[in-house]
Amino acid sequence: MILDPFGIDTTHCLIGGEWAPCKSGETLALHDPSDGSPLCAIARGDAPDIDCAVAAADMAMEGEWGRMAAAQRGRILHRIGLLVGENIEPLARLEAQDVGKPLKQARADVIALARYMEFYAGAADKIHGATIPYLDGYTVYTLREPHGVTGHIIPWNYPMQIIGRSVGAALAMGNACVLKPAEEACLTALAFGELARQAGLPAGALNIVPGQGGEAGAALAAHPGVRHLSFTGSVAVGRRIQAAAAENLVPVTLELGGKSPQLVFADADIDAALPFLVNAGIQNAGQTCSASSRILVHESRFDEVVRAMAERYRALRAGPALADFDLGPLVSARQKSIVEGYLDKGRDLTVAARGTIDGDAPAGGAYVAPVLFTGAAPDHVLAQDEIFGPVQVVIPFADEAEALAIANGTPFGLVASVWTADGARQMRLARALRAGQVFLNNYGAGGGVELPFGGTGLSGHGREKGFEALYGFSTLKTVAALHG
Ligand code: NAP
Ligand code: MG
Numbered sequence: 001m002i003l004d005p006f007g008i009d010t011t012h013c014l015i016g017g018e019w020a021p022c023k024s025g026e027t028l029a030l031h032d033p034s035d036g037s038p039l040c041a042i043a044r045g046d047a048p049d050i051d052c053a054v055a056a057a058d059m060a061m062e063g064e065w066g067r068m069a070a071a072q073r074g075r076i077l078h079r080i081g082l083l084v085g086e087n088i089e090p091l092a093r094l095e096a097q098d099v100g101k102p103l104k105q106a107r108a109d110v111i112a113l114a115r116y117m118e119f120y121a122g123a124a125d126k127i128h129g130a131t132i133p134y135l136d137g138y139t140v141y142t143l144r145e146p147h148g149v150t151g152h153i154i155p156w157n158y159p160m161q162i163i164g165r166s167v168g169a170a171l172a173m174g175n176a177c178v179l180k181p182a183e184e185a186c187l188t189a190l191a192f193g194e195l196a197r198q199a200g201l202p203a204g205a206l207n208i209v210p211g212q213g214g215e216a217g218a219a220l221a222a223h224p225g226v227r228h229l230s231f232t233g234s235v236a237v238g239r240r241i242q243a244a245a246a247e248n249l250v251p252v253t254l255e256l257g258g259k260s261p262q263l264v265f266a267d268a269d270i271d272a273a274l275p276f277l278v279n280a281g282i283q284n285a286g287q288t289c290s291a292s293s294r295i296l297v298h299e300s301r302f303d304e305v306v307r308a309m310a311e312r313y314r315a316l317r318a319g320p321a322l323a324d325f326d327l328g329p330l331v332s333a334r335q336k337s338i339v340e341g342y343l344d345k346g347r348d349l350t351v352a353a354r355g356t357i358d359g360d361a362p363a364g365g366a367y368v369a370p371v372l373f374t375g376a377a378p379d380h381v382l383a384q385d386e387i388f389g390p391v392q393v394v395i396p397f398a399d400e401a402e403a404l405a406i407a408n409g410t411p412f413g414l415v416a417s418v419w420t421a422d423g424a425r426q427m428r429l430a431r432a433l434r435a436g437q438v439f440l441n442n443y444g445a446g447g448g449v450e451l452p453f454g455g456t457g458l459s460g461h462g463r464e465k466g467f468e469a470l471y472g473f474s475t476l477k478t479v480a481a482l483h484g
Contacts, residue, residue, distance in 0.1 A: 001040035001041070003094070003187065003190060003191060003194075004090070005087075005090055006087075006090075006190070006191045006194045006195070007194070008190060008191070008193075008194045010030075010040045010041060010042055010187065010190060011027050011040075011041050011042060011043050012043060012190075013043050013045055013049055013053070013207075013208060013209045013210065014190070014193040014194075014197070014206070014207055014208040015049065015052050015053045015056050015204075015207050015208075015209070016052070016053075016056035016059070016060075016203050016204045016207065017056075017197060017202070017203025017204060018203070019194075021043060022043040022044060022045040022046065022048075022049045022209070022211070023046070023048045023049055023052075024044065024046060024048075026043075026044040027041035027042060027043060027044055028041065028042050028043075028044045028183055028210075028211070028212070029041055030042055030098065030184070030186075030187070031332070032097050032098075032100075033099070033100035033321075033328070033329040033330065033331055033332055033333075033365060033366045034097070034100055034320040034321050034322070034328065034329050034361075034362065034365045035320065035362035035364045035365050036333070036362070036364025036365060036366070037364065039097060039098065040187075042183070042186055042187075042190075042210045043209070043210050043211065044210075044211050044212065044215070044216075045180075045209035045210055045211030045215070045216040046211060046215045046216055046219065047215070047216075047219035049209045049211070049216065050178065050180075050209055050216055050219040050220050050223055051219075051223070053178045053207035053208075053209050053220075054149055054178055054207075054220075054223050054225040054226060055225075056176075056203070056204040056207050057149040057176035057177065057178055057204050057205070057207055057225075058148075058149055058176070058204075058225060059204050060176040060202055060203065060204030060205045061146070061148055061149065061175075061176050063202070063204070064202045065174070065176060065202040065204065065205040066174070066176075068174070068202070069125075070124045070125035070174070071124065071125040073124045073125075073171065073172065073174060074120075074121045074122065074123075074124030074125055074172070075121070076121075076199055076200050076201050077117050077120055077121035077124060077168065077171060077172060078117065078118065078121035078122075079199035079200060080117045080121075080192075080195055080196050080199040080201065081113075081114045081115070081116075081117030081118045081121060082114075082199075083195040083198060083199050084110060084113050084114040084117060084192070084195060085110075085111075085114040087110070087191070087195065088107055088110045088111065088114075089107075090191075091106075091110045091113075091160070091188055091191060092106035092107040092109070092110050093106070093322070094187045094188050094191060095109060095110070095159070095160065095185075095187070095188050096321035096322055096328070097187075097321065097322070098184075098185045098186075098187045098188070099156060099157070099159070099184075099185045099321075099328075099331055100285070100321045100328040100329040100330065100331055100365075100366065101284050101285075101321055101328050102321055102324045102325060102326070102327065102328045103321065103322060103324040104324055105283065105284055105328075106321070109158060109159075109160040109161050110160060112160065112161045112164060112447065112449065113160040113161060113163065113164040113192070115164070115449050116161070116164025116165055116168040116449045117164065117168055119168075119449045119450065120164075120168040120169050120171070120172035120470075121172070123172055123467060123470055124172040124173075127144055127173070127467070127470045127471075127474065128144055129141055129142035129143050129144050129476070129477075130142050132478075134480065137482055137483060137484045138480055138481065138482055138483070139480075139481045139483065140478065140479065140480045140481070141478075141479050142476050142477065142478050142479070143476070143477040143479060144173075144474050144475075144476060145174075145474060145475055145476075145477055146170075146173050146174040146175040146176075146473070146474055146475075147175055147227035147228040147250075147251070147473065147474065147475055148175065148176070148227040148228075149175065149176050149177075149178060149225055149226050149227055150170045150175040150176070150177050150178070150226065150227065150228040150229070150230065150473065151177075151178050151180070151220045151221065151223065151226040151228070151229045151230070152166050152167055152170070152177055152178070152179045152180070152229075152230045153180045153213075153217050153220060153221065153229070153230070153231045153232075153233065153241065154166070154179065154180070154181055154182060154189070154231075154232055154233075155182050155232050155233040155234075156182035156183075156184040156185035156331050157185075157284060157287045157288060157289070157331070157388075158284070158288070159181055159182065159185050159186070159188050159189055160188050160192070161447075162232050163179070163188075163189060163192055164449070165449065165453070165464045165465045165469065166230045166232075166253075166464055166469075167179060167206065169464065169465075169469035169470055169472075169473045170228075170230070170473045171201075171205060171206065172470060172473075173470055173473045173474040174474075175227075175228070175473060175474075176204055176205050176206075176207075177205070177206050177207065178207045178208075178209065178220055178226065179193075179206065179207065179208045179209070180208075180209055180210070180211065180213075180216050180217050180220050181208065181210055182213075182233075183210065183211065183212050183213065184331050184332055185331065186208075186210045189208055189210070190208060190210070193206060193208045213237060217237075218240070218244070221240070221241045221244035221245070222244045222247065222248070223248075224248050226248070226250065227250055228250055228251050228252070228253075228472075228473065229241055229244070229245050229250060229251075229252040229253070230252070230253045230462075230464070230473075231252065231253070231254050231255070232254075232255040232256075232289065233256065234256065234257070235256045235257070235386075235458050238254045238256045238460060241254065242254060251462075251472070252462070253454070253460075253461070253462030253463070253464060253472055254460030254461055254462060255289060255453075255454055255455065255459070255460045255462075255464065256289075256455065256458060256459055256460040257289040257386045257388070257412070257414065257459060258289060258290065258291075258386060258410075258412040258413065258414030258415060258435075258455060258458075258459045259293055259294060259383075259384065259385070259386055259410040259412045260280075260290055260291065260292045260293065260294070260412070260414050260415040260416055260417075260435070261292065261294040261295070261296050261406070261407040261416050261417075262276070262277055262280065262292050262294070262295050262296065262416070262417045262418075262419065262443060263296045263397075263403050263407055263416070263417065263418045263419065263420075263429065264277070264295065264296065264297040264298065264301065264305060264419045265298050265400075265403075265418070265419060265420035265422070265425065266298040266300045266301055267420055267421045267422060268298075268301070268419035268420055268421070268441075269419070269421070269441070270301065270304065270305060270308065272419075272441070273419045273441075274308055274309070274312065275312075276292075276417070276442060276443040276444075277292070277295055277305070277309055277443075278309055278312045278313065278316075278392075279443075280292035280417075280443045280444065281293060281295075281370075281390065281391070281392040282316060282326065282327055282355075282370050282390045282392075284328075285318070285327045285328060285329070285330050285368070285370075285389065285390050286339075286370070286387065286388060286389045286390040286391060287330065287331060287335070287388050287389065289414060289459075290414055290415040290437075290444065290453075291388075292392070292415070292417070292443060293386070293387060293391065293392055293393065294383055294392070294393055294395060294406075294407075295309070295392055295393070295394045295395070296394075296395050296396075296397050296403050296406055296407060297394060297395070297396055297397070298396070298397060298398075298403075299396045299397065299398055302394070302396040305394065306352050306372075306374055306394050309352070309353070309372055309392075309394065310352045310353035310372055311353075313352070313353035313354065313355050313370060313371075313372045314353050314354070314355065314356075315355075316355030316356070316369075316370050316390075317355060317356055317357070317358050318355065318356070318357045318358065318361065318367045318368070318369060318370070318390075319357070319358035319360070319361045319367075320358075320361060320362065320365065323358070325358060326355070327355070327370060327390055329361075329365040329366040329367045329368075330366040330367070330368055330389060331366070332366055333366050335366065335388065335389070336366040336367070336368055336389075338387075338388065338389070339368050339387060339388065339389030339390075339391065340368065342381070342382060342385065342387045342389065342391060343368075343371060343391065345381050345382060346371075346373055346376075346382045346391075348375075349373045349374065349375045349376050349380070349382065349393070350373065350374045350375040351371060351372070351373060352372045352373065352374045352394065353371075353372045354369050354370065354371050354372070355369045355370040355371075355390070356369055357369050368389055368390060369390075370390035370391070370392075371390070371391050371392075372392055372394065373391070373392070373393045373394070374393070374394050374395075376393040376395060378395060378406045378409055379409070380393070383395060383410075384410050386412065400425060400428075400429070404429065404432055404433070407433055407434075408432075408433065408434045411457050411458040412455065412457055412458045412459045413434040413435050413436065413455050413456035413457040413458075413459050414435060414436055414437070414454075414455040414459040415435055415436065415437045415438075415439070415443075415444075416433040416434075416435040416437075416438050416439070417438065417439035417440070417441075417442065417443045418430070418433075418438070418439070418440055418441070419441055420441075426440045426441075434456055434457065435455070435456070436452075436453060436454045436455045436456060436459065436463070437451065437452075437453060449465055449466070450465070450466050450467075451465055451466055452464075452465055452466040452467075452468035452469070453465040453466070
């Protein structure tokens with residue numbers, strides 16, 4: 001299929017600035033999760049294609065891209081961002097069909113991608129080394145340099161945002177990227193590659209090889225020519241990526257999701273909290289690494305919060321992505337069966353409320369009605385595992401110490417939020433919560449591209465987004481000159 005209006009063939013890879021089929025010529029079928037119908041075919045890239053992509057990236061580092069002034073790199077990134085911004089509607093529709101996300105959420109992703117490019121465009125020439133006072137007769141300075149070829153393996157839940165935060169930052173620092181998008185959602189990645197080409201990104205600075213994780217993904221992770229790996233996805237695959245990185249002794253950034261809590265204290269402004277409590281659980285049908293799947297509420301306000309959340313849940317509707325309901329389908333029938341497996345494990349809990357699937361939603365779609373549970377002990381599987389679906393549990397606590405123990409009582413540590421008017425409590429908990437981001441009286445802060453993001457524990461390590469990402473996507477060289 002030719003991607004309209006980008007004019008590229010969905011079965012092609014982008015290698016060395018050229019679109020072409022993968023070496024085997026094999027393809028994989030994509031489906032629209034809103035109705036299960038065939039959408040198009042994509043390339044089934046594998047190790048030989050990854051070899052070519054890494055070689056093309058290497059050549060880019062040796063050529064025009066590697067020698068380009070940082071300010072010029074920034075101008076190109078800026079142009080990419082402008083082109084993304086001129087294509088909000090086609091990109092959003094593509095993402096809605098491919099991933100199943102409601103149009104308004106897909107539009108927000110496109111706008112975030114444009115904003116990432118704008119942010120990293122501006123940052124490209126603003127990260128630099130230092131001179132270091134040292135012994136008499138020496139001049140010492142540091143050089144901030146790209147790693148070289150960087151590998152980017154991304155998931156299907158937010159392809160555009162994750163391209164923005166990882167590829168955007170890597171390009172800003174002058175690396176040449178090889179991107180392996182998720183098999184289940186790679187159309188906007190392909191469109192992005194074409195927009196980058198049109199914006200004047202030199203050949204080989206961004207190469208895109210779609211394919212299966214165990215084939216193209218594993219080949220990219222293991223490739224000795226790749227000098228840095230960035231991965232977002234599951235804990236199980238994250239472990240494999242880190243093992244592959246260990247073989248080649250290259251740095252790796254892992255973002256592996258979480259079980260992020262919101263702590264609601266007795267003095268919280270419940271009306272202000274409510275939309276955040278619910279939306280953070282059901283946005284993108286709960287398939288969000290920073291989804292808030294645990295709501296911890298002081299026992300004095302527990303019934304009130306559950307009642308108010310339940311009322312909102314009963315009004316939630318899931319339906320086709322292009323019809324723009326509160327929730328779309330899950331990304332695939334496979335993801336739906338994972339989530340239904342968890343709902344089954346929640347049979348001993350109380351269903352406080354359930355949303356609905358629109359009556360006209362096609363039977364072949366991967367729909368799951370959102371479910372709000374109570375009655376889960378903090379160690380219940382639904383309060384411990386990342387479900388990656390529209391499922392939240394509400395758990396009571398008696399005091400701050402118990403709230404903190406429950407909040408920190410999973411192996412994850414990505415995001416947390418605290419709802420309280422007590423400033424001292426805010427400061428204590430901001431320090432004590434095990435998470436890469438803590439929000440006080442909000443959740444997510446609108447997702448600003450400026451805000452460093454990443455986790456601890458099973459949520460992974462390394463930081464993307466903000467200026468911080470630029471340090472991860474570069475390396476520091478110390479130069480010491482003895483001149484007397
Ligand atoms: P996944 O397998 O970890 O997929 C993430 C990316 O890794 C995809 O591009 C995938 O390619 C690739 N991949 C898979 N196996 C690989 C391997 N052996 N070597 C290199 N790359 C490989 O995630 P999933 O199976 O799609 O989702 C399962 C669960 O992971 C979800 O239920 C959720 O809990 C978690 N998840 C978390 C995030 C997050 O944002 N942190 C995102 C997605 C999923 P293919 O998809 O093409 O096989
Ligand atoms: Mg898809």
